[in-house]
Amino acid sequence: xxxxxxxxxxxDILSQESPLESIPYTEIPGWPLGKVKGHKGVLDKYKxxxxxRGRAHLYEGFTWxxxxxxxxxxxxxxxxxxxxxxxxxxxxxxxxxxxxxxxxGYLNFMKPDKSRKLSRILQKxxxxxxxxxxxxxxxxxxxxxxxxxxxxPNYETHSEIALFKSMGASAVGMSTIPEIETAVxxxxxxxxxxxxxxxxxxxxDLGHEGVVxxxxxxxxxxxxxxxxx
Ligand code: HPA
Numbered sequence: 001x002x003x004x005x006x007x008x009x010x011x012d013i014l015s016q017e018s019p020l021e022s023i024p025y026t027e028i029p030g031w032p033l034g035k036v037k038g039h040k041g042v043l044d045k046y047k048x049x050x051x052x053r054g055r056a057h058l059y060e061g062f063t064w065x066x067x068x069x070x071x072x073x074x075x076x077x078x079x080x081x082x083x084x085x086x087x088x089x090x091x092x093x094x095x096x097x098x099x100x101x102x103x104x105g106y107l108n109f110m111k112p113d114k115s116r117k118l119s120r121i122l123q124k125x126x127x128x129x130x131x132x133x134x135x136x137x138x139x140x141x142x143x144x145x146x147x148x149x150x151x152x153p154n155y156e157t158h159s160e161i162a163l164f165k166s167m168g169a170s171a172v173g174m175s176t177i178p179e180i181e182t183a184v185x186x187x188x189x190x191x192x193x194x195x196x197x198x199x200x201x202x203x204x205d206l207g208h209e210g211v212v213x214x215x216x217x218x219x220x221x222x223x224x225x226x227x228x229x
Pocket of ligand 1: 211
């Protein structure tokens with residue numbers, strides 16, 4: 001099985017190991033070059049998995065198609081299973097900073113651009129099952145829940161969080177949905193994990209630096225959960 005993982009802000013796995021090949025995004029024609037801090041901007045190819053260190057977001061001004069480009073590129077290269085990761089804000093009050101949440105469904109509030117075609121495929125539940133996630137670790141708090149994707153880059157108001165909560169969302173973030181949809185439309189297996197970097201009602205000082213640091217701290221857990229350490 002040819003696998004790839006896309007790492008969200010601050011997430012860092014397998015960086016101690018030398019990749020077989022490392023391709024800067026700048027060398028891949030058409031690649032959307034994101035500028036978000038905490039992203040390295042390279043595709044590292046290891047023996048068992050390809051690692052994308054960083055992604056492009058809609059809030060940086062990229063179109064929906066541009067946000068889908070890296071996933072489409074991986075699929076064109078023969079990737080059969082995609083693992084998506086992101087930093088997300090916890091809406092569920094039981095969540096703590098550093099917890100992981102496996103995405104079981106999503107609400108798309110990302111203001112996708114006009115060319116997005118609603119596909120019949122997306123009307124059916126998506127199977128996010130994978131053999132990769134085996135939580136046999138007592139110290140990893142793994143939840144399952146709905147992810148709500150927003151355009152950003154601002155974080156949410158108190159009322160927006162109350163609304164998302166009433167709609168059944170457990171975490172909120174600004175990415176991943178373009179990639180899920182691209183994978184699903186191409187029949188590629190997808191698993192998506194949010195790293196909870198802040199929790200509404202609990203986190204006092206919310207900012208990008210704090211989000212990146214919390215994601216960095218949780219990277220080791222993510223690697224163990226996915227048996228990639
Ligand atoms: N909201 C949206 N995106 C995020 C958050 C958040 O609270 N935390 C990390 N990414």
